[in-house]
Amino acid sequence: VLKDYDNVLSVFIHAPKDYCMEQAAKKVSLPSRELEKYIAKTDKRRAEYYKFYTGREWTDARNYDLCLDSSKLGFERCVEEIKAYLKVRFH
Template sequence: MDQVVITIARQYGSGGRTVGKMLAERLGISFYDKQIIQMASDESGIDVKLFGKVEEGDKVKGSLFGNKESIYKGNLHQPGSKEFISDENLFNYQAKVVNDLAEKESYVIVGRCVNYVFKDRPNTLRVFIHAPWEFRVEQASQKISGSREDIEKFLLKDDKRKQDYYRKFAGGQWSDATNYDLCLNSGKLGFDKCVDAIETQLKIMLGK
């Protein structure tokens, strides 16, 4: 297995997506984010809007007490099954897409709980990008219009959305460092040094 996959989970406003794109460009490999949703829709024939609803948290409800068990089992329900458009099947089709891609190429991917899907896969580096609250607010204000209060509410809502999504499909805590191989504070390091750190860790992992 020569293909390398770097998964990046990130807090909104931490610049994790930017770091992922910079890393992919430096390594000369593909970068995937929301394209996976369209690819899973094409693969399954299920309306892409249904994937979007789960992605945005419209269908995902988190447990008040947490859930250590993932619903991800990897099995696909076929057309005609009552579970064909279930949350589980929508997630599993995305997992199938990322697995199929990993058989053909190396890539960087953001989100979608791929750190869990690939937790036992060799040649996979699982990264979490976080940042201090003020840094996140400042970064988010460059993309989101509204008052500081509006931006802070958005960040809190997005953190909860990601946590609920991760808890449901991967089990456990999205921000738990034990779910990752490398956790980086982009507010302290800056984006370039985050890329440097990931590249260095990748070389160590591959024995280069």
């Protein structure tokens, strides 16, 4: 949708399934099996939405300016990395 604009930063934050499960369990009170289904359903919706509007694959790193693994960096460090990248790219 915004790919033709120069002032857009495309970021993909990902993590292994087990880490996603741990993080989701902190926010959603569901049995493990239901939580797994919840994550799969959410990811499926995201992939379909992305595909509909871009014609591309949601998880393909080539579609993003910056990809970060939140299991290695944590959420706060991801934010810091995005801010640092913004400074380099747009200043």
